[in-house]
Amino acid sequence: MKLLWYLGDWWRWAFFLFALLVMLVMADGTWSALPVIASLALMLSLEPNFQKYQLVGLGSKIWNEHRRILVALFALAAAAGALTVQLWWALPVYAVAAVWAMYRSATPRRSGYTTVGMQPSSGFGWFPRTLAGQAIYRPQVKAWGAACLAQAIGFVLTRYQEEIPLLGFLGIFIWALSIAILAAALHSLRVSLREYTVLGGSRAVWSRHTAVLGLVPVLIASTFSAVPANDGELIATIVLLSATCAPVAVSVEFLGKKNWHLFIFYAVFIVGIVAVCVQIPGSASVKIILGAVFYAVWALTLPGYIRRTNAYGGGMSGWMGLS
Numbered sequence: 133m134k135l136l137w138y139l140g141d142w143w144r145w146a147f148f149l150f151a152l153l154v155m156l157v158m159a160d161g162t163w164s165a166l167p168v169i170a171s172l173a174l175m176l177s178l179e180p181n182f183q184k185y186q187l188v189g190l191g192s193k194i195w196n197e198h199r200r201i202l203v204a205l206f207a208l209a210a211a212a213g214a215l216t217v218q219l220w221w222a223l224p225v226y227a228v229a230a231v232w233a234m235y236r237s238a239t240p241r242r243s244g245y246t247t248v249g250m251q252p253s254s255g256f257g258w259f260p261r262t263l264a265g266q267a268i269y270r271p272q273v274k275a276w277g278a279a280c281l282a283q284a285i286g287f288v289l290t291r292y293q294e295e296i297p298l299l300g301f302l303g304i305f306i307w308a309l310s311i312a313i314l315a316a317a318l319h320s321l322r323v324s325l326r327e328y329t330v331l332g333g334s335r336a337v338w339s340r341h342t343a344v345l346g347l348v349p350v351l352i353a354s355t356f357s358a359v360p361a362n363d364g365e366l367i368a369t370i371v372l373l374s375a376t377c378a379p380v381a382v383s384v385e386f387l388g389k390k391n392w393h394l395f396i397f398y399a400v401f402i403v404g405i406v407a408v409c410v411q412i413p414g415s416a417s418v419k420i421i422l423g424a425v426f427y428a429v430w431a432l433t434l435p436g437y438i439r440r441t442n443a444y445g446g447g448m449s450g451w452m453g454l455s
Contacts, residue, residue, distance in 0.1 A: 168222045171213070175206040175226070176233055182240035192240050200234045267328040268341045275320035276348040279377050282313040283349065318385040318448050325386075325443045335443075336435045343431035346378025350427075368416035372409075375423035376402060379430040383437065385448050390440035394433060401426055 179199045185191070207230035214222040259265040259273075321342075328338050353374035354367070379398060387395050405422045412418050 168214075168219070168225065171210045171222075172225070172229055175203060175210055176229060178202060178206065179238065179240075185240070195240050196237055199238060203230055203233045263328065263331055263333055264337070264341055267331060267333065268324055268338060269345065271320040271324040271327075272342065272345045273348070275317040275324070275381075276345060276378070278313045278317040278320070279381060280349050280352045280374075282317070283353065283374065283377060314381075315448075318381060321382060321385050322443070325438070325441075329443055335438045339435040339438045342378075342382065342438075343434055346382070346427075346431075349374040349377040350423075365416050368419040372405070372419045372423040375427045379427065382434070383430075386438060386441040387448070388441050388445065391437050394437045394440075397433075398430065401429065 179202065180195055182192075182195055185195050207226050210226050211223055214220075214226070259270045324342075325335070325338055329335060350371060354371050380402075383395050383398050405426060408422060409419060
């Protein structure tokens with residue numbers, strides 16, 4: 133375990149452990165199989181990064197031992213989530229999947245050399261081998277994925293805290309974890325801008341790509357809320373909140389002395405949206421329109437906001453301990 137602790141990607145694994153724990157809280161009726169399937173996919177797909185084992189001269193045997201430990205941890209987290217909502221039929225499913233995953237001997241993905249005639253790993257991942265693909269899309273997709281997870285945590289806590297006593301007991305830890313996830317997302321945004329401009333990229337181009345990628349939380353939230361939910365008002369609220377995710381995250385992270393007036397403008401705009409939603413309750417179309425208008429205004433003013441920011445400062449992520 134000590135060796136696994138030093139070689140593990142614990143930030144990423146902690147996020148997925150928590151996701152497995154709370155994912156089944158949203159299981160309800162006909163759609164209860166969806167979070168179970170998602171939990172199984174996480175439990176069976178996550179594995180240690182073999183590159184770190186190669187660097188210290190360890191082979192696939194130790195790697196497989198550590199992979200089995202992770203499978204056991206993830207299976208326990210998924211089972212705990214199922215127990216909180218009394219989803220009894222999921223327990224034997226997790227048990228069979230965990231036994232199979234621990235019994236089989238997986239083959240790690242080797243990089244840097246090969247013995248089967250394949251090309252070594254390029255390190256570019258799934259993203260294009262361009263400056264924008266590697267300096268903007270690669271870190272920001274991770275950042276918005278983390279932001280979506282933080283939003284999901286907040287939604288689960290707000291909606292199910294009274295119904296699930298376990299969430300109330302773990303409330304402080306869960307909120308701390310969501311803040312850590314948000315800090316990691318903000319840090320990825322700053323690293324993206326810093327690397328892109330250092331390598332010769334334009335801040336205006338970075339802003340345009342960021343405005344497009346900021347739609348990722350909107351698409352994910354609208355998709356996952358529309359599938360299991362039949363409440364149009366709830367779906368509209370989730371879409372509206374997700375539409376403010378990217379503007380708020382980018383504005384807070386890159387706030388400085390030269391662009392504070394735009395930050396105040398965004399804040400006043402959000403207050404106005406809240407006031408309109410309070411005055412016109414129950415109107416889903418109004419919420420969606422307001423979210424679209426706010427996002428469009430933010431996307432148009434983002435180049436000016438980023439042009440006045442200090443890309444090499446600490447920002448909110450630096451204040452939260454990430455440099």
